[in-house]
Amino acid sequence: MVHEGQPKLAFMSTPFSILWLQAGSCGGCTMSALAADDVGLVQALARFGIHLLWHPSLSEETGADALAILAECASGTTKVDALCVEGAALTGPHGSGRFQMMSGTGLPMTHWIKAIAAQAEHVVAVGSCAAFGGIPATEANPTDAVGLQYGDHGLLGPDFRGRAGLPVINIAGCAPHPGWLIETLAELALSGACALDSLGRPRSFADHLAHHGCSRNEFYEFKASAARSSDRGCLMENLGCKATQAPGDCNIRRWNGFGSCTDGGYTCINCTSPGFQDPGAPFQETAKIAGIPVGLPVDMPKAWFVALAALSKSATPKRVRANAHADHVIIPPARLPPKQSS
Structure with missing residues (x-):
């Protein structure tokens, strides 16, 4: 045995x-x-x-x-x-x-x-x-x-x-x-x-969300969205990611000590919730009404999300926008110049 x-x-x-x-x-x-x-x-x-x-x-x-x-x-x-x-x-x-x-x-x-x-x-x-x-x-x-x-x-x-x-x-x-x-x-x-x-x-x-700890969170904050699975941007706006609604600490503890669905370019399908198998739209496609994603963060009013998204997109740094549509880092973060010794 x-x-x-x-x-x-x-x-x-x-x-x-x-x-x-x-x-x-x-x-x-x-x-x-x-x-x-x-x-x-x-x-x-x-x-x-x-x-x-x-x-x-x-x-x-x-x-x-x-x-x-x-x-x-x-x-x-x-x-x-x-x-x-x-x-x-x-x-x-x-x-x-x-x-x-x-x-x-x-x-x-x-x-x-x-x-x-x-x-x-x-x-x-x-x-x-x-x-x-x-x-x-x-x-x-x-x-x-x-x-x-x-x-x-x-x-x-x-x-x-x-x-x-x-x-x-x-x-x-x-x-x-x-x-x-x-x-x-x-x-x-x-x-x-x-x-x-x-x-x-x-x-x-x-008590956690799959969104917590996601390696794409900077792109989410600026609403810099991926258009393809191979892009590094946020997967929510176009590719159906439901990590902001999905209970689970998948991106905090990782899988096999290393990765997660979103790390691999596959959107979170909220598989810890009832009915995830019948999403009403293709798994890697975001259902929208009037251009607004149907599945929004669980505790954010729709009006607030729309306002925040518009503001975030207008403030998106060039680096984040360029990296969101690439499969590798195009523009690295700026480096602060070294302090001059007095």
């Missing part, structure tokens, strides 16, 4: 146990989690005394051995401190859940999620598909995909609470930053609680 030989913290009397299920998922959340810290998911969890009972992609147990673990967790024989679900719950057709069956059991994945959630201290939605329905719930939604608790049709219902008293904890993102996952599970393991926002997202990351 992947957890054998993991170090345990001396101050924890018993390990904090996790069971991980993959529902309607591309597996991207697991791929992201594998890059946790500098040691990977399993060892990063072990630093906090967290014990991985089973993961469909990482554990050795398959077939009857894996099903035995699930059965013990569903019956309460094996304690589950956190049930982590990756991917949307596929409830179709007609509420049967048979669009995704658990092999060897004759039962849908939705059955297993509900049964184990009823025994778990905490239920954690890993990624926006598990949290809000995400990509599988796009437009026509042929599989009747839903999130675990979001809205009126969440799989577990609006009144669900884990045994520890919390609603579903939504570590949203497509995919979520591995640090969000590790920090949330560590907080649950060490304190038994987690501060959540109004959509059940841990406030440790949801």
Whole structure:
């Protein structure tokens, strides 16, 4: 098993146990989690005394051995401190859940999620598909995909609470930053609680915006906008960037210790929020009415934004304007002359 030989913290009397299920998922959340810290998911969890009972992609147990673990967790024989679900719950057709069956059991994945959630201290939605329905719930939604608790049709219902008293904890993102996952599970393991926002997202990351720390912020301030993905300018005015509306500290902690979506020239699509998969316009195109972007910063009145944009553009330095439409620095910042010694 992947957890054998993991170090345990001396101050924890018993390990904090996790069971991980993959529902309607591309597996991207697991791929992201594998890059946790500098040691990977399993060892990063072990630093906090967290014990991985089973993961469909990482554990050795398959077939009857894996099903035995699930059965013990569903019956309460094996304690589950956190049930982590990756991917949307596929409830179709007609509420049967048979669009995704658990092999060897004759039962849908939705059955297993509900049964184990009823025994778990905490239920954690890993990624926006598990949290809000995400990509599988796009437009026509042929599989009747839903999130675990979001809205009126969440799989577990609006009144669900884990045994520890919390609603579903939504570590949203497509995919979520591995640090969000590790920090949330560590907080649950060490304190038994987690501060959540109004959509059940841990406030440790949801109290920030993807805009915070963006390397393009100077261009944003002067409304010096990129026209192409390869340009260095702000991506909001023309290329659909929603970083000023997107909860997450993506540009503060970075990904893999180095980059982010906006660093790579790809606009923020607000993937930590419900409905991001149906933006109403192409992802890299800014929807506008009368030339004004529809998606403005969450706490700025439209009139103020228009006035500020006009003022900022009129004051844009030549350096910023030139660099905004290039893929490298054309004009470097001015250098102050050295002080003359007296």
